[in-house]
Amino acid sequence: MTAAAAVQTVAATATDAAPLVAFLLVVSVTLLLCFLFGLDSEGTDDLYVAGRSLRPWRNAFALTGDAISVLTLLSTTGLVALAGYDGMAMAACTAGALGVLLVLARPVRNVGSFTLGDTLDARFRHRSIRWAAAVATLGVCLPMAVVQLTAAGYAAAALLGLSGTAAGQVCTVFIGSMMICAAALTGMRGNTMLQIAKTVTLFACMGLLVLAVLTRWEWSPDRLLADARAGSLDSERYFAPGMLFSSDAAGRFELVAAQLTIMLGAAVMPHMIMRVKAAEHGASARRSVFFAIAMTGVFCVMAVVLGLGSSAVGAEAPTSGFDPQSAAALLSLVNSLATEWGGDLLLAMTVSAVFLTSMTVVAALALSAGAAVVHDVWVQGVRGGAVAAGAEVKAMRWATPLVGVLAVTLAVVAQSWNIQFLTQAAVGASASAILPALVFALFWKKCTRAGIVWSVYAGFGSCLLLQFFGPAVSGTPGALFPAVDFAWYPFDTTGPVSIPVGFVAGWAASRLSSRGGRPESEDRYADVAARAVLDQENRQLVSRT
Amino acid sequence: MSEETAAPPGLRAAAERVRRRFTRVHFTTWVAVSALPLVTGSLLGTPVWGEVTLGMLMFVALAAELLVSAWWFDRASRKVWQSAMPAGHADATAPGSHR
Numbered sequence: 212m213t214a215a216a217a218v219q220t221v222a223a224t225a226t227d228a229a230p231l232v233a234f235l236l237v238v239s240v241t242l243l244l245c246f247l248f249g250l251d252s253e254g255t256d257d258l259y260v261a262g263r264s265l266r267p268w269r270n271a272f273a274l275t276g277d278a279i280s281v282l283t284l285l286s287t288t289g290l291v292a293l294a295g296y297d298g299m300a301m302a303a304c305t306a307g308a309l310g311v312l313l314v315l316a317r318p319v320r321n322v323g324s325f326t327l328g329d330t331l332d333a334r335f336r337h338r339s340i341r342w343a344a345a346v347a348t349l350g351v352c353l354p355m356a357v358v359q360l361t362a363a364g365y366a367a368a369a370l371l372g373l374s375g376t377a378a379g380q381v382c383t384v385f386i387g388s389m390m391i392c393a394a395a396l397t398g399m400r401g402n403t404m405l406q407i408a409k410t411v412t413l414f415a416c417m418g419l420l421v422l423a424v425l426t427r428w429e430w431s432p433d434r435l436l437a438d439a440r441a442g443s444l445d446s447e448r449y450f451a452p453g454m455l456f457s458s459d460a461a462g463r464f465e466l467v468a469a470q471l472t473i474m475l476g477a478a479v480m481p482h483m484i485m486r487v488k489a490a491e492h493g494a495s496a497r498r499s500v501f502f503a504i505a506m507t508g509v510f511c512v513m514a515v516v517l518g519l520g521s522s523a524v525g526a527e528a529p530t531s532g533f534d535p536q537s538a539a540a541l542l543s544l545v546n547s548l549a550t551e552w553g554g555d556l557l558l559a560m561t562v563s564a565v566f567l568t569s570m571t572v573v574a575a576l577a578l579s580a581g582a583a584v585v586h587d588v589w590v591q592g593v594r595g596g597a598v599a600a601g602a603e604v605k606a607m608r609w610a611t612p613l614v615g616v617l618a619v620t621l622a623v624v625a626q627s628w629n630i631q632f633l634t635q636a637a638v639g640a641s642a643s644a645i646l647p648a649l650v651f652a653l654f655w656k657k658c659t660r661a662g663i664v665w666s667v668y669a670g671f672g673s674c675l676l677l678q679f680f681g682p683a684v685s686g687t688p689g690a691l692f693p694a695v696d697f698a699w700y701p702f703d704t705t706g707p708v709s710i711p712v713g714f715v716a717g718w719a720a721s722r723l724s725s726r727g728g729r730p731e732s733e734d735r736y737a738d739v740a741a742r743a744v745l746d747q748e749n750r751q752l753v754s755r756t
Numbered sequence: 757m758s759e760e761t762a763a764p765p766g767l768r769a770a771a772e773r774v775r776r777r778f779t780r781v782h783f784t785t786w787v788a789v790s791a792l793p794l795v796t797g798s799l800l801g802t803p804v805w806g807e808v809t810l811g812m813l814m815f816v817a818l819a820a821e822l823l824v825s826a827w828w829f830d831r832a833s834r835k836v837w838q839s840a841m842p843a844g845h846a847d848a849t850a851p852g853s854h855r
Contacts, residue, residue, distance in 0.1 A: 310783075440807070
């Protein structure tokens with residue numbers, strides 16, 4: 212049975228009303244939350260960072276929600292079902308990535324007001340950095356949103372008992388419309404409530420599924436592992452590295468490269484940066500990341516159990532880990548378990564979790580992208596900050612839906628294309644463009660404006676270039692353009708080249724641009740470094756005594 | 757640099773020490789574990805306890821390392837921060853204490 216056939220089977224059996232009722236319930240509750248918590252966002256502080264008021268646990272739940280996208284939910288399970296060890300390694304990296312954010316949390320929260328551009332520009336105060344930050348934000352957020360919407364539409368159609376590209380497109384438009392409402396109405400405060408609701412729903416759903424899996428295998432990990440191995444594509448190699456790419460040296464290198472790219476890129480995406488800035492203190496930002504690490508770790512363990520269960524029930528694994536049909540693994544498992552465990556209820560819970568997961572993350576991405584356009588480009592880049600707060604909020608109310616409409620349109624157009632590589636591209640761009648710029652801006656005294664700008668453009672540009680000339684776009688049967696072959700870069704993952712390029716370009720540009728004198732930004736570094744370790748109120752307290 | 761934005765002497769250095777130690781331990785561990793398949797090949801798939809393989813035990817150890825090092829980093833950073841506060845103010849300004 213192929214992956215597509217597995218989804219067709221799910222679609223054929225999932226024709227009860229419960230998933231639809233669950234969906235409508237989720238829609239109602241979501242809209243209620245949007246109205247309750249979103250419409251009072253009046254100032255920019257409220258709109259972008261929820262008034263910097265979030266306590267550690269609340270922010271941790273929201274951060275966990277931001278970290279777990281619909282692709283994390285569906286693909287992680289699919290990857291474990293498909294590739295055993297390699298899938299587990301990728302799941303581990305999802306949690307490990309937050310370790311990067313843990314180190315950056317306090318400085319990122321304290322340096323700069325709202326956006327990635329604010330943090331990067333804190334020392335330099337130049338519009339070129341604002342433009343670079345906006346390019347990086349849009350370059351990461353838009354592809355991520357498109358892939359999320361496509362995957363969500365695909366999964367939603369299957370869970371609602373529909374099949375075919377048109378059904379996926381309709382579901383994508385529906386989820387996208389909800390997302391646009393959520394993003395336009397709520398701002399960060401409402402988005403936080405949605406993320407918390409999503410995290411709770413998701414954990415409840417996955418907990419129930421894990422319980423069902425363990426019960427079916429009589430709480431015997433040995434039996435579950437043995438059946439998972441038996442149900443896999445290659446029982447000899449299932450628990451050894453090499454099933455995701457290939458077992459030769461190149462395949463193993465690509466696995467390592469993919470893991471490190473996720474580790475370095477997944478946690479510094481623009482919406483995660485904005486989330487950290489919403490914490491009430493620098494210390495509370497750090498603590499919320501610590502809690503989020505623990506929660507994401509629990510999620511990954513549950514995803515691994517579900518992936519093993521999926522392989523064990525004989526669910527057909529996807530043909531490629533980054534195939535849109537990797538959703539098939541979780542959906543087939545739910546379909547199989549539903550006959551024993553609550554039937555429609557289990558299916559309805561999964562539908563709710565998938566809807567909420569896709570909608571909240573895309574809303575967060577749209578908020579970040581809208582903030583980059585309005586705050587970084589228009590307010591700071593074009594008008595030099597001379598825009599009233601009311602006008603900025605009004606502009607955001609238009610910009611966020613426009614970004615959402617663009618993402619939904621692209622997702623509908625690309626519904627039948629193989630665009631899963633965009634996820635790798637977005638994570639790779641984040642690791643290659645955003646991480647080097649953040650590290651230089653926050654921790655390197657000799658960094659200059661040119662260094663920041665070049666690390667962003669060189670990292671982002673090299674990532675795009677290598678992705679375009681890689682096997683994900685042409686030259687392979689699963690590529691975006693399978694009929695032509697202009698690929699010369701051998702790997703799906705661009706990180707091994709583009710991440711060093713981002714760092715080296717930033718370092719070289721800083722060195723070259725600071726020749727012949729001490730850059731002004733070096734003087735401002737002490738201020739940024741002080742802000743990175745002390746919150747505003749503490750700095751005043753220390754200076755008074 | 758204004759007086760208001762000055763950090764107490766030693767605070768930046770202490771915070772940097774904590775950050776560097778966490779970064780060194782965390783990333784060395786994760787890079788080493790990620791790179792293991794390059795040198796061990798299929799050895800990681802060797803069963804060591806029933807169906808449980810060496811690779812699975814490694815992931816459990818990795819999860820423990822992540823949690824313990826993150827907890828240590830949070831605690832060490834808090835201690836550094838509190839030691840920089842003037843006497844009598846450390847508790848009052850601790851995050852969450854006024855809530």
